[in-house]
Amino acid sequence: MKDLPYDFxxxxxxxxxxIQLNTKTKLFSSAPNHxxxxxxxxxxxxxxxxxxxxxxxxxxxxxxAVLFGLAIKGKxxxxxxxxxxxxxxxxxxxxxxxxxxxxxxxxxxxxxxxxNGKKKKFQINHAHxxxxxxxxxxxxxxTGIDFNRAGVPxxxxxxxxxxxxxxxxxxxxxxxxxxxxWLNISDGNMENGSLRVDANVxxxxxxxxxxxxxxxxxxxxxxxxLKMALQAEIRRQIALYSENMDKEIVISGxxxxxxxxxxxxxxxxxxxxxxxxYFPEPDIMPLILSKDFIDTTxxxxxxxxxxxxxxxxxxxxxxxxxxxxxxxxxxxxxxxxQAVFYCSNPKSLYNWLFISKNLPSxxxxxxxxxxxxxxxxxxxxxxxxLNEMLSFPEKTPDLILKENPQYLPINDNKIIExxxxxxxxxxxxxxxxxxxxxxxxxxxxxxxxMKLSQNRIPGQILRNLMLKKLKSMV
Amino acid sequence: xxxRLKAHELTSCFLKGTYSAIEITQxxxxxxxxxxxxxxxxxxxxxxxxxxxxxxxxxxxxxxxxLGKLAGxxxxxxxxxxxxxxxxxxxxxxLSNYKAPFSSCVVKFxxxxxxxILGKTNIDEFAMGSSTEKSAFFPSFNPWDLKCSPGGSSxxxxxxxxxxxxxxxxxxDTGGSTRQPAALCGVAGFKPTYGxxxxxxxxxxASSLDQIGPIxxxxxxxGLMMEVIGRPSKYDATTIHLPLESFTTNMFTSLKGKTLGVxxxxxxxxxxxxxxxxxxxxxxxxxxxxxxxxxxxNILKYSVAVYYILLTAEAxxxxxxxxxxxxGLRSKNANTIDDVYDLxxxxxxxxxxKKRILLGSYVLSSGYKDAYYKxxxxxxxxxxxxHEKAFQKCDFIIMSTAxxxxxxxxxxxxxxxxYYQDLFTMGANLAGLPAISIPSGFxxxxxxxxxxxxxxxxxxxxxxxxxxxxxTAIKFSPEIPPLFDKEFL
Numbered sequence: 016m017k018d019l020p021y022d023f024x025x026x027x028x029x030x031x032x033x034i035q036l037n038t039k040t041k042l043f044s045s046a047p048n049h050x051x052x053x054x055x056x057x058x059x060x061x062x063x064x065x066x067x068x069x070x071x072x073x074x075x076x077x078x079x080a081v082l083f084g085l086a087i088k089g090k091x092x093x094x095x096x097x098x099x100x101x102x103x104x105x106x107x108x109x110x111x112x113x114x115x116x117x118x119x120x121x122x123x124x125x126x127x128x129x130x131n132g133k134k135k136k137f138q139i140n141h142a143h144x145x146x147x148x149x150x151x152x153x154x155x156x157x158t159g160i161d162f163n164r165a166g167v168p169x170x171x172x173x174x175x176x177x178x179x180x181x182x183x184x185x186x187x188x189x190x191x192x193x194x195x196x197w198l199n200i201s202d203g204n205m206e207n208g209s210l211r212v213d214a215n216v217x218x219x220x221x222x223x224x225x226x227x228x229x230x231x232x233x234x235x236x237x238x239x240x241l242k243m244a245l246q247a248e249i250r251r252q253i254a255l256y257s258e259n260m261d262k263e264i265v266i267s268g269x270x271x272x273x274x275x276x277x278x279x280x281x282x283x284x285x286x287x288x289x290x291x292x293y294f295p296e297p298d299i300m301p302l303i304l305s306k307d308f309i310d311t312t313x314x315x316x317x318x319x320x321x322x323x324x325x326x327x328x329x330x331x332x333x334x335x336x337x338x339x340x341x342x343x344x345x346x347x348x349x350x351x352x353q354a355v356f357y358c359s360n361p362k363s364l365y366n367w368l369f370i371s372k373n374l375p376s377x378x379x380x381x382x383x384x385x386x387x388x389x390x391x392x393x394x395x396x397x398x399x400x401l402n403e404m405l406s407f408p409e410k411t412p413d414l415i416l417k418e419n420p421q422y423l424p425i426n427d428n429k430i431i432e433x434x435x436x437x438x439x440x441x442x443x444x445x446x447x448x449x450x451x452x453x454x455x456x457x458x459x460x461x462x463x464x465m466k467l468s469q470n471r472i473p474g475q476i477l478r479n480l481m482l483k484k485l486k487s488m489v
Numbered sequence: 490x491x492x493r494l495k496a497h498e499l500t501s502c503f504l505k506g507t508y509s510a511i512e513i514t515q516x517x518x519x520x521x522x523x524x525x526x527x528x529x530x531x532x533x534x535x536x537x538x539x540x541x542x543x544x545x546x547x548x549x550x551x552x553x554x555x556l557g558k559l560a561g562x563x564x565x566x567x568x569x570x571x572x573x574x575x576x577x578x579x580x581x582x583x584l585s586n587y588k589a590p591f592s593s594c595v596v597k598f599x600x601x602x603x604x605x606i607l608g609k610t611n612i613d614e615f616a617m618g619s620s621t622e623k624s625a626f627f628p629s630f631n632p633w634d635l636k637c638s639p640g641g642s643s644x645x646x647x648x649x650x651x652x653x654x655x656x657x658x659x660x661x662d663t664g665g666s667t668r669q670p671a672a673l674c675g676v677a678g679f680k681p682t683y684g685x686x687x688x689x690x691x692x693x694x695a696s697s698l699d700q701i702g703p704i705x706x707x708x709x710x711x712g713l714m715m716e717v718i719g720r721p722s723k724y725d726a727t728t729i730h731l732p733l734e735s736f737t738t739n740m741f742t743s744l745k746g747k748t749l750g751v752x753x754x755x756x757x758x759x760x761x762x763x764x765x766x767x768x769x770x771x772x773x774x775x776x777x778x779x780x781x782x783x784x785x786x787n788i789l790k791y792s793v794a795v796y797y798i799l800l801t802a803e804a805x806x807x808x809x810x811x812x813x814x815x816x817g818l819r820s821k822n823a824n825t826i827d828d829v830y831d832l833x834x835x836x837x838x839x840x841x842x843k844k845r846i847l848l849g850s851y852v853l854s855s856g857y858k859d860a861y862y863k864x865x866x867x868x869x870x871x872x873x874x875x876h877e878k879a880f881q882k883c884d885f886i887i888m889s890t891a892x893x894x895x896x897x898x899x900x901x902x903x904x905x906x907x908y909y910q911d912l913f914t915m916g917a918n919l920a921g922l923p924a925i926s927i928p929s930g931f932x933x934x935x936x937x938x939x940x941x942x943x944x945x946x947x948x949x950x951x952x953x954x955x956x957x958x959x960x961t962a963i964k965f966s967p968e969i970p971p972l973f974d975k976e977f978l
Contacts, residue, residue, distance in 0.1 A: 060590050064810040066579075066692040067571050067593060069725050099806050101853075103830055110809035160814070292853035294862060297697035297803055299726055 024256075025221045026249045027229075028178040029140075031213040032191055033169045034201045035147065036079045041166035042146040043070035043113060043299075048168070050207050054152070054161035062149075062165045064108030069298050072097075076168035077302065079200040080120055080144050081312050083170060086198055086319055087139055089124025091309050097144075097296040102289050105158070106149035108165050114145035116293050120302070126174075127321045128190035129339040130182050137187050138175040145169050164208075176215070176226065181245035185238050188212055189343055193320045196345045205236050212241055217265065218252045228265040232272055232279055244272035248279045323348070331361035341365070350377055357381035360388045367401075375404040382412045395470035396422045425471045428480065434472070435484050438464040449485060457481070490976070491516050492653035493969070496562045496710040497737075499656055503550070503561030510543035510550070510561045514605050517563040521607065521654045523977035529629045530639075530649040532568045532578055534608040539563075542605050549603075557602030558717055564599060565649045565658035568609035569616055570701070571690040572596050579692050580612040580624040580642075583811050583818050583837030593690020594722045595659060595701050602717045607655050610645030614839045615808070616666055616694045618642050619910035620901070623841045628898055632970040633675060633936055637895040640670030640910070646704050647674040652973040657714055658704045663694045664796055665890075665914025667702040668926035672890035672939025675928045675970070677960070678704045679711045679953065680914075682946050683921030684729040687722030695803040696727075698796075698918045706968075708927060708957040712736030715953065734950050741958040744777040750784030750883035756913075760893050762932045767889045770929045770940040773962050774887065784879040784886060789916045791868055793908050796915045797845075798852045798865035805849025811837065844904075869919050876920045880945045885955055888913045890926040890939035913941060923949040925956040930965045 041048050044061035061068040084091045095118040099111040121142040128135055149165035151158055172191060178184050192203035192210055203210045217229035232248060235241040248270070255264045268284040318326075320342045327338035341348045347368060354377035358364045364384045374380060383404070387397045399422060403415050416422055425431055439446050442463055449456035464477055491513065494502065502508050508516075518536055525531055549556055566572060569579045571589035578584050592600070600606065613623035621629040621644030629644045631637040632652040639648040643660030647670035650658050660667030662680035671678025679702045686701045693699055703714035715736045721728040751771060759767060775781055813819035813833025820832030838846070852861035879886060892912060901907045917924035922943050929940040940959065944952035967974060 063815050065590055065816070066577070066584070066587070066810065067589070067591075067690045069689055069693075069727075071724065071726050101806050101809060103809065103812065105812075105814050105826060108810065108815065109806075110812055111806050290855045292806070292850065292855075292858070294802060294806075294853055294858070297695075297727075298693075 021253060023221055024218045024249075024253050025223070026179055026181075026245070027176045027217050027219060027226060028180075028184050028245065029176040029215040030172075030174045030178065030184060030187065031215070032172045032174075032188060033147075033211040034083075034172065034191070034195050034203065035209040036076050036168040036170065037199070037201050037209075038073055038075045038079065038168055040073055040075075042073050042076050042144065042168035044068075044166050045071075046166065049163075050209070052163060054159065054163060057163040058165070062108060062162045064110075070113060070296070072299055072302065073168060076144060077120075077304075078312060079168075079198075080142070080170050081304065081309065082198050082200055082316065083172075083195065084121035084124065084142060085309070085313050085316055086194055087121070087124030087126060087142075089121040089139060089142065091304060092118055092120050092122065093306070093309075094118070094301055094303050095120050095143075096301040097299045098293045099296050100291045100293055102291060104148065105160055106151050106162075106165065108149065108162060112145060112148070113296050113299070114171075115143035119143035126187055126190050126194070128186045129324075129335055130180075130186045132336050134335070135183065135186070137177045137183070140173045140175045142170050142172040145171060181242045181249070184214060184245055185242050188238065188241060190320065193343045193345070197317060197320050197323070199317075205238070208236065211236060214241065214245060216245060216248050216252070218249055218256065228263055228267045230265060230268060230270050230279070232270045233282070235272055240272055240274070243277065244279055247272075247277060251279065331355060331365075333362065333365055337365055350374060353377035354381045358384050360384060363388055370398065371401060371405065373405050375401065375408060379404055379411055386412055386416075390473050391424070392416070392422065393424055393470055393473055396424070421469065421471070423471070424473050425468055426473075426476070428476075431468075431472055431477060431480050432484070434464055434468050435477075435481055438467055439484070446485075446488070450488075457485075492520060492976070494656070495707050496559070496656040496705060497713050500558075500560050500562050503546075504556065506550075508561070510546035510605065511540065513561050513563060514539045514543040514607070517607055517655060520977045524652050524654060524973060527630065527635055528632055528648050528652050528654070529627050530610055530645045530652065530654055531565070531608045532580065532611050532624075532626060532645065533576060535572070535575060535606055538572075538575070539605050539607050542600075546603055546605070557604070558713065559599065559602040559604035559657070562604045562657055563607050563655045564604040565607055565610045565646055565655040566596060566599075567643050567646050567659050567661055568612050569661060569692045569694075570596055570659060571692075572606065572609070575609070577609075577692065578626070579616070580614045580621075580626065581837065581839065581842070582625045583834075584692075585625075585818070587817055589690075591690060594687035594724060595718045596690065598718050598720060599659075604657065610643070610649055610658060612645060613642035614842050615692070615804075616642040616661055616663060617804070617841050617845055619665070619669055619907055620896075620898070621645060622898060623839060625839050630898070631674060631895045631936075632973050634895060634934065635972070636897045637936065638673070638898050640673035640891070640895065642666040642670075643678075643704065644670045647671050647676055647678065650674065650676045650704050650706055651970055653706070653969060656706060657710060659718075660702050660704045661691060661694070662700050662702050662914075662918065663698045663800065664918050665911035667704060668914050668924060668939065668941060669891050669910055671704050672926045672928075672941075673895040673937065675931075675937030675939075676704055676706055677708050677711050677925065677927050677956065678702060678939075679715065679925045679956075680917055680923065681715065681719060681949050682729070682923045683918075684727050685731075685923070685947075685949055686718050687720070687725040687728050689722055689724035693803075693807045695800040696807065697803060698800060700918070708925070708953060708960045709737060711925065712953045712957070715949065719949065729947070731947065736950055736953050741954045744774060744779035744955065744958065747885070747955070748780045748782055748883040749774055750782050750879050750886045752786035752789070752879075752886065752888065753783050755786050755789050756888060759889055763889050763891075763893050763938060766930050766932070766938040767940065770959070770963070771887060774959060777958060777962055782883055784883060786875055786879060786886070786916065788868075788872055788875045789912070792872060792915045792919060793912060795865045795868045795872065796911070796919060797848070797908060798861050799869060799919075801845045801849030802853050802862050803849070805846045805853065808838075808842070808846055813837070841904075872916060873920045876916070876922060876945075884944070885952065886943040888941045888943065890914060890941040894932045894934075894936035894938055917943050921946055923947075923952045925952050927956045927960050927963075928965075929963060
């Protein structure tokens with residue numbers, strides 16, 4: 016972006032995120048809510064819009080939406096109602112979506128996240144419940160419709176235009192994914208469409224408070240695409256404004272991200288946006304939530320990612336970024352918490368989470384880190400033991416050490432001194448270099464000695480003895 | 490003379506062994522076949538289904554197994570309610586091939602109580618009309634005067650009861666579609682409190698107004714059917730959860746202590762003959778010791794406007810699902826997805842349906858929604874309030890059911906005039922109230938009139954009991970259209 020006066024511009028971004036709730040059944044029917052099955056197997060008469068069927072609101076979906084609302088500290092509407100949003104599309108069985116427009120279930124709220132190592136808060140405008148559409152599958156001579164997804168409960172989370180960079184957007188989205196996973200209300204899987212992002216974006220001169228014509232980029236289904244699409248769109252808008260000073264040159268409308276050309280492409284202009292003819296859904300009674308229900312749900316809130324993050328920093332002395340990484344990976348965080356119970360050094364444990372793709376049992380991992388921290392093994396040996404544990408999950412680090420005495424560190428100074436001597440004899444020219452004052456020579460000798468000992472000498476001890484020996488020679 | 494029996498009488502005859510279910514079924518099927526060409530009450534006759542059910546009932550009776558409340562009663566179902574495996578046309582070409590994948594709650598309840606379904610009755614297309622002339626297939630005819638319409642939209646169901654082709658039938662009442670045809674055909678018709686009867690399996694016209702109700706030859710039969718269908722259902726979120734009530738015991742013997750409100754001002758434009766018949770009805774009620782007072786329901790003069798805005802708004806979206814994609818008529822001339830929508834709906838829907846979809850889309854569209862839809866909602870609330878205020882002073886409201894007796898087929902061409910057929914009935918739909926129409930005599934051409942009793946929400950039982958008392962007090966003859974008051978063997 017260096018070719019553009021990027022520094023003079025401020026992007027303004029608002030996100031609309033759709034989250035599929037992981038309820039047993041759909042929002043308005045008893046058909047199973049399950050991804051990845053044969054087309055048109057998880058359907059009922061309601062899901063295909065048969066005449067005579069009526070929508071029945073799924074209480075589990077309401078509970079999960081309320082859980083989300085409470086977690087973001089939004090205001091839960093005690094009375095809300097559903098509305099019909101009319102448009103014709105073949106994947107829409109009734110040709111209207113049942114959604115909430117005038118009375119969203121959740122108003123306000125905020126998402127706290129970490130951007131570039133710093134804590135940031137983003138405001139939510141509102142969030143509401145609605146049902147998903149089916150999916151079209153295009154074949155060479157025809158198009159099929161799969162109604163498995165039709166009627167799956169969604170919460171649509173609409174942020175305020177509070178985000179000012181692609182990094183903000185990614186981090187905000189990640190925080191929402193993390194939140195819904197910790198709340199166990201969605202798997203938050205972007206690949207399967209459980210989490211879908213539409214981004215509204217405009218740019219304005221830095222310091223300005225006006226909102227200029229915005230574009231909407233639809234259906235960004237990975238963090239990478241979200242970032243790339245926003246970068247491209249921001250660039251495009253800045254370029255347009257830079258070339259056409261003082262003109263409202265950006266065409267408001269819906270765009271899509273084209274992966275191949277790495278460009279945002281206009282799908283339809285705002286002028287042609289349909290009139291959805293919203294009105295209250297007469298087949299569903301207004302949703303009335305008692306204070307009791309809301310209070311009970313509040314009590315059942317699990318530890319939230321934000322609280323968890325603070326705790327990791329405070330209790331385990333992890334950095335903000337480390338804690339954020341962990342919190343964002345629910346499974347890893349759960350593993351970490353199980354392991355840290357047995358472990359004396361959480362920071363070291365954290366690092367060991369990323370050494371290999373697979374992980375041994377949390378307790379074994381903790382033991383391994385403890386052995387390393389107590390200098391009972393070297394880090395190289397620790398890696399060998401880790402590999403062995405992954406191959407033989409039943410073996411504990413202690414057992415592996417017992418079976419492999421060669422993994423034990425060499426602690427006997429006499430043996431170490433012998434190894435040092437042998438190293439020097441085999442590398443006389445390096446010793447000479449050292450004597451000439453070439454600093455690299457010392458590291459080189461250290462490396463050779465380690466190699467000779469099969470990495471079994473604790474580094475600090477080797478260093479001290481090597482220095483001592485070299486000094487005695489000068 | 491089986492056709493002269495009431496449903497509750499026939500079921501005791503069946504239980505006693507006077508008739509077998511097969512005899513009853515064959516008798517009525519024969520009667521239908523003989524009379525159908527003249528009255529055209531039915532869209533389909535479910536002979537096999539009926540005979541199978543009858544055989545089952547006879548077997549049950551022979552084995553002394555318990556039998557349902559409506560055992561052996563021949564019944565007709567309006568063709569906008571599903572019977573699993575049978576075609577539900579809604580009187581429309583759009584659904585002429587639509588086989589229902591499940592039974593409506595009402596049909597399920599009726600079958601569980603051992604009634605025998607004989608067939609499905611004619612209807613204005615998607616229940617949009619007051620004469621059955623808007624049926625995509627053919628109009629039905631009024632058994633009292635075959636030149637005339639039986640009213641609508643449940644015209645087939647009302648004509649079937651009048652001509653004694655079945656002893657009970659179901660109607661649906663969105664603006665008067667059960668009560669008006671009942672009145673025009675000289676039978677009883679009831680619209681329950683909104684939410685009293687499950688709409689599951691009823692093809693919706695206007696969800697916030699639709700209510701299924703019974704049509705029968707007497708009020709006691711109406712009560713009997715309400716005891717069967719007036720149950721909450723977990724498949725309809727708008728049903729009311731009430732304990733079961735008896736509609737057929739502890740009947741009223743007088744109206745002493747009851748106050749009846751008459752909106753005289755609102756009724757002042759009633760035509761002479763209708764007005765005279767209504768006043769006679771009021772006198773009978775007075776003789777039953779009711780106190781008659783005047784109530785102000787002038788706001789109902791706006792009900793036609795309000796009704797046609799709200800109804801068309803809801804209907805325009807309810808009918809969006811008829812798109813030719815998943816079921817129903819798909820145009821053979823369609824080449825693109827837009828063709829499928831445009832041509833299927835063009836070929837599948839009749840003119841009245843199209844008109845109302847257009848009107849409904851218009852009143853909801855941006856820029857007009859506030860002026861039409863939202864304003865109509867406000868007036869609907871005022872109509873509800875006016876009724877509540879009236880019911881602070883009286884127990885029931887009394888009105889004529891229809892503005893006049895039945896009219897000749899084709900006589901009403903002005904759509905607005907047709908809409909005014911329901912002027913006195915749609916108030917109960919807009920306010921969600923229970924209302925019954927009971928036969929109240931004839932005009933000089935022997936065309937029937939109906940008197941309407943409206944009660945407060947949830948007072949269905951009392952409305953039916955008051956109707957029953959009125960029915961026993963009023964004396965007129967004949968009870969059955971002379972043309973059909975005979976055996977067709």
